[in-house]
Amino acid sequence: MLNSYIRLAVCHHLMPLSRPTRLRGFMKELEERIAQQGTVKPGNVLKVDAFLNHQCDVELFDHMGAAWAEHFKGKTIDKILTIEASGIGIACVVARHFGNVPVVFAKKAQSINLDGDQYTTTVYSFTKQKEFPVIVSKRYLNEGDHVLLIDDFLANGKALKGLIELCHEAGATVEGIGIAVEKGFQGGGDQLREEGYDVDSLAIVESMDPENGTIEFRS
Template identity: 60%
Template sequence: MKLLKERIRREGNVKPGNVLKVDMFLNHQIDVELMNEIGKEFKRLFGDKKPTKILTIEASGIAIACITAQYFNVPVVFAKKAQSINLDGDSYTTKIESFTHKKVYDVIVSKKYLSRDDRILIVDDFLANGCALLGLIDIVKSAGASLEGIGIVIEKGFQSGGKAIRDMGIDLKSLAIIESMNAETGEVVFSDED
C-alpha cells in the first residue's frame, strides 16, 4: 500500500533493536484518515471472505479494527491482555509474549463473543515474531470459528512470524512488509511482496 509506505518512510523512526516507531500516525497518535484508507484496503483484500466479526487485540489494534469494521458492517471483538475482574470466567485464554514489552500476557476472549458460526478476520498493527497472532489464532481455533484471513498493517519481514503463519496455510496479507531497516541511517527497505 503505497500511501502507507510513504508515511512510514516520512514519519517512521527506526530505533536500535529492530524497533520501528510509528507513534505519529498509528500507535499513539492515530491518523484516522489513514486508518480509513487501511480499512478500505482490507475490504478490497478480504471482502469476498464475508467475515462476521473482526478480531484484534488491545490496544492499538482496536483503532484499525473499528475503522475497518465500518467497511464490513460487522462488530469488533478485541482480546484483552491479563485477567480483568469485569470479565466472566467463561473465556478462551492463551498466553503470548510481547516483543515490545518483554512480558508474558494472558490473552482472553469471552466465549459469548466467538462461536463456531463465526467467520473471523483478524487485524493488527504489527507482525514480527507472530506471538500475538499465534495467540489469536489459538483462540479462534478454540472457539471452533473459521479463520478467514489476517490483515496486518506493518510486517517485519525479516522476523519469523509471517513465514510461520503463511506455512500454516492461513491467508495472511500485510499492507507494508519491511525487508530491512537501519537504525543508524533511518533507512527502511520494503519487500515487493506486499
C-alpha cells in the same frame, strides 16, 4: 535519529504475486508515511506513533479498511478480532468496510469486568519482552464465527498465533489476517502464510538500520 535520514527503498527480488493498482496505492501510501514519520530504534523497533499506534490517522485507517475489503472480498467475515491496545482503533474503522461487523478485542490481563467463561492463552510480546495472557469471553467468540484478524504490527507472529488458538478453541474460522506493518525480516508473516493463512500486510519492512535510519520495503 532524525526522520530526515530515513529513506525509502524497495527489495524487488522479493516480489510477491501482483496486486491491483488500487491496493498498491494503499501500500505505497503507508510506506511513505513510515518513511517520513517513522523512527528506527535499536532492537528492531520501528516507532510509528505519530499516525498508527499513539496518535491515530483515521483517514489512513479508512484507506486500510478499503484495501482489506478489496483483498478479502468474496469471503464471509462476520466478526473482527484484534488485541489490545493498538489494534483496536484500526479494527473499529476497518469494520465499517465489512458491514459494521462486531469488533472483539482480546484483553491482556484479568479484571473485575471479565466474568463468566473465557478462552485464554499466553503469548510473548516482542516489544515488551515478556509473556502476557490473551483473554476473550466465550460470549463474544462463538462456534461458526468467520473471523478477520487485524493488528497494527506483525513481527514474530506470537500474538497472532495466540488469537488463532483462541479461534480454534471456540470453533471459529480464521478467514484472513490484515496487518498494517509487517517486519518481514522476523519471519512471522511468512510462517503464517506457509501454514495456509491469508495474510495481507499493507507494508512489509524487509530490513531497517538504526544507525542511518534506512528502511527497506518488500514490494
